[in-house]
Amino acid sequence: MCNDTGIQLIKDTWQKSTGVRMMRAAGRPKPEADAFNAAVPAETPDLAYYYDGTWEGWLCCVYESYTAKEIPGMIAVETEQGISVETSLFYAKRIVTRTDLAERVRKGIDDKIGKPFLHILERIFCSCISQKEEQMLLFARKGFRYGMQILNLRQDKVVNNVLKGLRDLGREIDKWYGFVRFSDVRGILVAVIGAKNNVLPFIASHFCDRFHNEHFMIYDQNHKMALVYKPGKCCVIPMEDFVISEISDEERKYRVLWKNYYAAIEINPRHNEVCRRTHMPKRYWDFLTEMTEQGDCISNYKGIK
């Protein structure tokens, strides 16, 4: 039932891109699966880029990679807390984030490859594929060389990897559409989630549309970010910590009702744990009212009118 938005995106991209491709493909080499590796400059595996972890920062890495004609073996995030991964074996290069360069690269991708490609990169940037930055860089380089048709070349490892990441992200977004559980705290809806990919920017529009008259907040405890909304205004902000402390009687009442509904709707002779786990993996359970006890289980139920 759930449509995979990632795949959908690619499909759309394909449809939109065909026209573009026709015009641009003329000057570009036709990709053959094996011609790929020869197409990029030799990697410099002992080189590492440090950047600040922002989207603009990554765009500057792309810029650097092109101007210096090199492909770093690693791109690491450097913040005040230190460097994200162990890089002592590498010869490091700090990439300074400059908005003008970032804008230039962004525009370059938009013009030379196409907007859908840019969107894909933006999405991938929020995903959790391993060695995200390096993979993205390789992917972008291929994009510059071959244009939009690169998306059809699943034969290629990098492309396949990126598209897979995109699909995973799409799937997780779909899951969180359903699995966010709000609690009413003095009229404000609050929810805590723990996402693998950074899904908040993508689920924002859905929730802002659906609950456009409410005040709400969704806190992602893995990324330490929160989506905060009040009518007409929505933003994603960093937030160190958050727990739902107080639960009113009213709130407890609906939790109990929901748990009981959940229990009642199962057809017991058809219990199927495997099926439930595949659709609703255990890592989501902590955030689902019906799957946690949290002291308001059915036995604690009192005084519901």
Added chain:
Amino acid sequence: MDVLEKLKILADAAKYDAACTSSGLERKGSGFAMGSSRDFGICHSFAGDGRCISLLKVLLTNCCSFDCVYCVNRYSNQAKRAAFTPRELADLTWQFYRRNYIEGLFLSSAVWKSPDYTSEQMLKVLEILRYEYQFGGYIHVKVIPGTSALLVEKLGTLADRISVNIELPSSGSLEKLAPDKSKEKILLPMKQIQYKIQENRQGRGRFGGIQPVGKQAAKIQGAASSGNRYLLEDKESLNGLRCMEMADPYALKSVDGGQLQKPWKKGQMRFAPAGQSTQMIIGATPENDRQILRLTEGLYHQYQMKRVFYSAYIPVVEDNRLPSRETLPPLWREHRLYQADWLLRFYGFTASELLDEKNPQLHPYLDPKCHWALRHPDVFPVEVNRASFDELLRVPGIGTESAYRILRARKLALLDWDGLKNIGVVLKRARYFLLCKGRSYPFLSHDKNAFLLAMMSPKERALFARQERKWFQPSLFDNFSAETDCNKEGAEPMLTVPALDDAQKEALECVTIPVFS
């Protein structure tokens, strides 16, 4: 009785209903106080039986004045009864929705006093939600056979999907098991709904009043009268529609006559924008799969259903007109029927192609497409680089996604077996039916055991190993073996159980690992 108690009873009574989807309708939330609808459908949770929980699925009441034999709520059954007041249910929906527990409401009911009385209560719930609360979430409402046309129309205007259960696959069974319902009472609202939806789509007046004229009328007439013997004659249904025309369609007053507080904006009012669906019980009556599929096809073509749902009969009551209480619910059959249903809807198959008089039942161990392919060796093998989209879709193991990928990939370069694998086409089954650049799959094993193993999913294999094996008559595979020039003497004993243990499976998989030059 408090809300919790009611919720327990009424959710429990509604749980056998199979239809719980919220897909097929995209609507922005901006016109409403709260709520939107997404066309891909959102699952909010999964119950212990693995089914998606998307809507708050409850009965308004389980007090019933009908006596359908297969149902727990029938009046002759001893059961705890409860009823929501419309306000309680509307509040519950609203609060659940606010906490993102659900996607909307699925409202069904037993027949309380009379079909019309119950429908008025249901309408009341919808009115509170839609008019008073300005609720924009998804609402699916189930129409009770025998409800008057005006009420059906009002319900349909407020709901997103509306459905009438066809209950059982033939009118004979219906008479036997559900004496208060009749084919006519079920099909009349169905026709009315289809008709309203069509009218709506064509923008002929938002809620009706307009009689079908000229071509449109002829089309409906033609569609309804051609063919399917299970379905209602068209004349009757049109009569029903005419009485409905009499009512003033703009009289959108609430049931107790008061003026509505905030009527919807006109543009929001569409008749059941997510279409109509229906459901039937499988396994309580003797109809075979062929009859069921033909009925399904008829419902899709002539009533333009969005979905037909099947629900495996779970024996809840003892009665000599029903299978005994010990019978297991025919889950596999239900699964197969859904597969076949899928083929009807998305793969361009027809019911008569899938099953004919010689094969009136779906195969228990092979999925319907596989079974079809084995009976049509003349169609295969298919050349990957030349086959049309439709031809590719008919290859077992290739779904729409794979077919798309093939089409895309072969624009750039001819596909060979290696390429086919790289683009993510699963070849376990498909390799037996495909050619790549004129070549068949390298080192393809034509051993019958290996072949059968490839055709079955692990679950089917387990099922197969458990049950008797007499179903596999050699003749079934004769066509195919003859074509592959192998195992011509189909008389040798078929699959042996040990062939299914893990070690052998692995061994078989090794045999078919492709070696590329």
